[in-house]
Amino acid sequence: MIDFLQIVIYGIVLGSIIALGAIGVSLIFGILRFAHFAHGDLMTLGAYFALAGVAGMSLPMFAAFGLALGATALVAVGIDRALYSRLQQVSPIILLISSVGVALMLRSLIQMIWGPDNEIYQSGISMPWTFAGLRIQPTQVMIVGGAAGLMLLLHLFLQHTRFGKAMRAMSDNPDLARLSGINTQRVVILTWIIAGVLAAAAGIFLGMDTRLHPIMGWKLLLPVFAAAIFGGIGKPYGAVAGALVIGLAQEMSTLILPAAYKPAVAFALMVIILVWRPTGIFGGKVL
Amino acid sequence: MELSGLFSYFVFFLSMVSVYAVLVLGLNIQWGYNGQLNIGVAAFFAVGAYTTAIVTGPASDNYLGGFGLPFLVGLILAMVVAGLLALLVGLITVNLRSDYLAIATIGIAEIVRLVLKNEGWLTNGVRGISSIPGPFDGLSGITEGMAYLVTLLVFVAGVYWICERLFRSPWARVLRAIRANEDAVRAAGKNVLLFRLEAFVLGSMFMGLGGALYAHFVGFVSPGAFDPMFATFVVWVMLIAGGSGNNRGALLGALVIWAVWTLSSSMIDALADIGLLPDQLATQASALRIFLIGLLLEIILLTRREGLLPERPPKAIDRAD
Amino acid sequence: MTLLKAEELYGGYGGGDILNGVSLRVDAGEVVVIVGPNGAGKSTAMKALFGLVNVRSGRVTFRDEEITRLSPDRIVGRGVCYVPQEANVFPSLTVLENLEMGAFIRRDDYSAQIERVFELFPPLKEKRSQAAGTLSGGQRQMVAIGRALMLDPKVLLLDEPTAGLSPKFIDLIFERIQEINATGVSILMVEQNARHALSLADRGYVLVLGANRYEDTGPNLLANREVAEMFLGG
Structure with a gap:
């Protein structure tokens, strides 16, 4: 039983990380109507920006993380201005291909700057807390708490601010948003800022949970998309639920499958959803 | 470099171009004819390579092998297995928009990579399978290389011929129509899903063939040889650079991009030698090359989306009806 | 005073022209109705006023300022609002x-x-x-x-506001449109319920093949036998 609960904890931690990525993918799809394949590598970039802050500039953890969120958002907006916004009129499929190119460019750039080896934020092993036989790492609490905090902020933004509502409106009906006088370009930029911040947070948390590596984000792309599809593409709240399901399923699969096949579990769940209910469990859009 | 060295390098270069040409022609059937986003080219490539490695390779105590089947049978089985895998993926995603195919093929590529790495009884794991026989193993050095290059060129010509015949056929006309306006084709009573599935499976079979030809060329396969992103990505850049939908463009793209890829390596070495490249970049030369290829793709997408040789649908039969 | 005016518009959505020289005008305080057979370009003409059509030639003005190639979000700011069908x-x-x-x-x-x-x-x-x-x-x-x-808004563009509604709602929507008009909002609408719409219109246009065929007051169009036979179902 304790073992099982321990796995549940791992699942929630992983699910929180996946959720931050999946929300971004879902928002981008809602607003720009394309599957952003560079999202995993955007996460990696955020993680390495934080590393640069911690190790390179010797900043305190929180300052480095804050800086990394901002820098990643800036890069996301920059990529949109330089590439995606120019290809937007062409077709979502061309955007997708372009994002695959961006994914590779980001990854190779990271490898050129920081090298191909594993990195960590802090050396030394922190002592886990123990509750009734359950071991919980301080970092795990920080990850889940941080992810929950960011999601709450996003929720408040989407529900209670003018531009948050405009984002939801544009996701619902981009033409009507334009007819209503909503500045859609600004909404797009805002979407990239939010997606960039969340992706960076996901990358940092992943780096805290495991290690930093140039393909860490790419490896999370499949679970992230699985979660977004599971929750219904274009539905950020569904993405959170989907992420928890995927995270838990991946960790629990280790009870019966070799751990190496964790990504396959995300894929299997995604296939089941695609076959059974392509709009996701909460009835989002079909791509 | 002495002359013979240059010549054998040239043979090697053209052999690699030929392998890629088969892959690019396969992708062209999927993307160029029908607009399907297969981001898992590496999966079909690897499955083809491993299939022929297992069925033609030497016996081993560690993994499956020792069937000793001939070269051609290996190629055919490689196509069959790649085709079956494609059928499976296609059946799941065929009635969904192409984005789902992209995600599903990424998933398949990842799973294929995991299987290759972890199922040692089948694939010998990370150590890979070596001593894959070539059809001309009896010949010596450069003669063998040339004989195999000729074989490769024959296959490229064959695949190209099939692709061109198909391109002018009513079948490909329907595929292009689906790409342009799926609903209209459905309204005309065609089974859109079946056409799509056929294109996906056929394209993937050619990718499997490419993988098999590669395996017999280098004689060794391992999971590391099929970095899922790179193998897929470079084939995409070749097709888009050459001209999606144009088979000649596919061939030209394979040649040009492989040349760029090869040259970029020499140029990076040269720059590093004369000290123009920071050490850090010089040690990460492969990452720099991938970055440059990515940049090239974006530039093509922004400035010349139709590629070097744009698609030219055969006109005579494209009447409105 | 003329608020919104389209002169000799030609254009469409890429491909061939749907509008073949249509001209429209909405004066302050008016209710103007566009009727015509299917495919006459009624909705397209209205969208052209709102920057949603590639206008190849001709011009659209609002209070004598040209708005032909302004994007919809700019036109909204001037006081023209549009309700799609x-x-x-x-x-x-x-x-x-x-x-x-x-x-x-x-x-x-x-x-x-x-x-x-x-x-x-x-x-x-x-x-x-x-x-x-x-x-x-x-x-x-x-x-x-x-x-x-x-x-x-100064002008409200309505694209078939009663399409698909039950008779009860049709009456209600027409009633409300009149109320809105009474507060000083000029109305331009495309309508399938042509008789009903023309009965409350100050002026009406009959479009055929993307060009003006008739233009008159609402009552006159309703009284015109040719219009009634050809476009209002006898």
């Missing part, structure tokens, strides 16, 4: 949020305008916190018109 609400947003989106470019306090919309369409007040996608067709049309009223 379909997909004219944000389904996952609440009724209130739909109205707020209509007022997106307003930075002043628009709560009075929301109250005016609720007075005009009382059912919306009850359902203010409900997602617009869950409403009936008639109520959705109210949300759509209400959203367009949030900017207090």
